[in-house]
Amino acid sequence: MTKIMHLLAACALLWGFSSCSKVEYTEIEKPAYLRVFNDLNLKIGLENKDEDRPYLCMLIDPEINKDGVPVSAALKGDYLDQRDPYAPPYPSHIGSSTRKNNPEYPGKENVLVGPVLNGFDLSGWAQVPSGKHRVVFYYRPMNDIPFFDLEPAVRSKKVVDTVIDLGVQEVYTMHVLQSNFVTQEKGIVLRTENFHKLPLSDSLVYINFYNYSADGFWQADINLKKNQYTSGVMQYGVRDEMNIWLSLCKPGGVKTIPGYRFAYLGQLRRNTGNQVSPYYSFPLFADSASNHIVTDIWQRITLLAPGIDPEQNPYPDYYAVTDGGYGLVACYGNGSPQDFQRGALYLPGMIVNIHSGNYNPRSFATVNTIEIVNGNAYLTTIQRKYAPPVY
Template identity: 45%
Template sequence: MNRINTLLLLLLCTGALASCRKVEYRTVSNPAYIRVFNNLTEPQGILNKRPRPFFCMFIDPVMDEKGKITGGATVSDFLNKRGVYAAPNPAHVGLSTSKFNPEYPGKELVPAGPVLNGFDLTNWAQISAGKHRFVFIYRPVSEVPFFQLQEDLRSNIALDTTIELKEKEVYTLHVLLEDFLARKHALYVRQENFYKQAFYDSLVYINFYNLSGKGYLQADESEKDLNSLDIANMPHRFGLKDDMHIYISHISEKDSLINEYAYQFAGTMHWTVNNPMVTPYASFPIFRDKANNGITTKAWQIIQFVKPGINPGVDFRYASVLPTLNVRFGIDYKAGEFGQVMFKDSLYNLSHRANEYMPNMVLNVHSGVDNPRSFGSVNSLEFINGRMYLMTIQRKYAPPVY
């Protein structure tokens, strides 16, 4: 169930003849919109005594006379590390009994963003514009609420910073390592502009960011979290160079390359952890299936990152092997020179793709008389310390006309 943006009122009725009680809606004056991700990962073992990156987040904290935090304008407990996929709808609400939250607002029932210029912002929380202090405190990995923890477990501050937010602007925030070797934390704040751009409904859009901590590629393997299931077999788990060329290939429903859209150059991904500017969007068609009257698509994508000077369409291509198999067939590359992300097919999500493929960027929703119908989306693919993360944003559409 979607988080209702306006929350005009909630009716709590007990039986058909029972009276209803009105619950007041918490309004936010002069709102900005924020979405917060915890991007910290730590290898866990005997030699690593660092705390696990599990937080209670305070916005504009309240202190007692001893300087201890007693509350805040916003308190978001159980902020866990993010998942590899940030869905276009509030998918975390109501799907799990766990208190652990993969993002903010995530499971939090707070005033959410509106539909802005056709983009659904229900995954962004409203917050008053202006200056705000953000404090992230390490806490034990448990479902015990923060203020029920013993006092010595409530004082390990991971990050304390103040930022300024502009009215009616949309922000994506990341807690991350600005310097990997020095373990220097930072709050990365990106002011988005996707809702200000003229995007075609018939295309999918994606942009790219390398937000790895400084020195990740050069760090010793013992410092990296390399054994997690989500990156154990990925060629980019050791890191990528600061500048990587991007190539996108498209695969048909028959698992064959769409030749005219194979190995298309899509720009360059730069290391931008110190420069939170929005990067240019690349685009590609939805590839609607003509046999299905153009209602849905079964196509899927592969995105490859290579150091400048390598062309995967020439250097990696095999006559009868999909580019998904490039790494498995022993391509000679050095750490930092090659990365790859593979997406599930749009409609069927075949089981042999379940664990190693990202969800497709083409969204299938019930629209008009069609259930489903395939629509494009706007996406950001973020590379952070050996992992690829996808954030997908959904647009609102009028009924399709053909």
């Protein structure tokens, strides 16, 4: 029985009790695929208590009345909250009858999403018409009122107003962010992804890095920055140029896999342009003791200013480093902090372990992106299609 038949059967059973809720979708010809994150992780305190909270509504091709107030739009992404630390490889935010507090777009929006494209699951991306579009982000209050039902004066506070050009079946990731920490100027990054066009191996885990921090953030006085203790030594930012070192470890401590202790990957430079960063890789089954069905290794990423040897790191990792010379990310389990790795910012592991075929679990390689924004780091994981479980 297909998913559609299941849905019709469920509606028939419920007909005597209530009407079957239906969402009408309009087919999009020649779509592009768009995913949007709100990266405005700003500190709101006594010194800037009157500043608008970074809670947004995105309008694509808005209709503006004579008073400069938006009254409708071709597409709307409402209740766009600050992003979550982890964007998983499946739509995890669907289903809420109350205020949505969307950690991304499409997130909880009932819109057409992307297909499996060249083996990659694009269900985290929304389908949007290709071509040129005006995109405007507005501040909105943190309440349950839909954007166009707000008072005109309330729905007129623009954050960013720009024009984008989307190619047919291209995959885009958009970020709304602070481009300058001193002037508080806001902007967007529209990145054209290329992971679905590359000859990537199923036996390798891929990762690339971006530093989208605002210009002047790491140099600014620490009292002007948001206290982010969960970011560990990276909470006050990293320098505009850092070296990336990867260690692959076994659970229960920092026991590295032979050959993967501080493996040099490359350089990370602060850049708020639209360029795509190169992917680095490591073997899915780097642990020679694994059975090549499931693995439990985790990933430790060390960021150090150029010229610093990771084996002779001068920074203790148990207090906040304020000069931007050190950052530490531990991709471990589900992202819960562990006592053995002090000073780290914790994110979930990059290897997906899931019931597939006759194996429960089975390990799968993924494609990952880590983005650093003003003392925080975020992980997006993309997964290939895998065999369904056999029960």
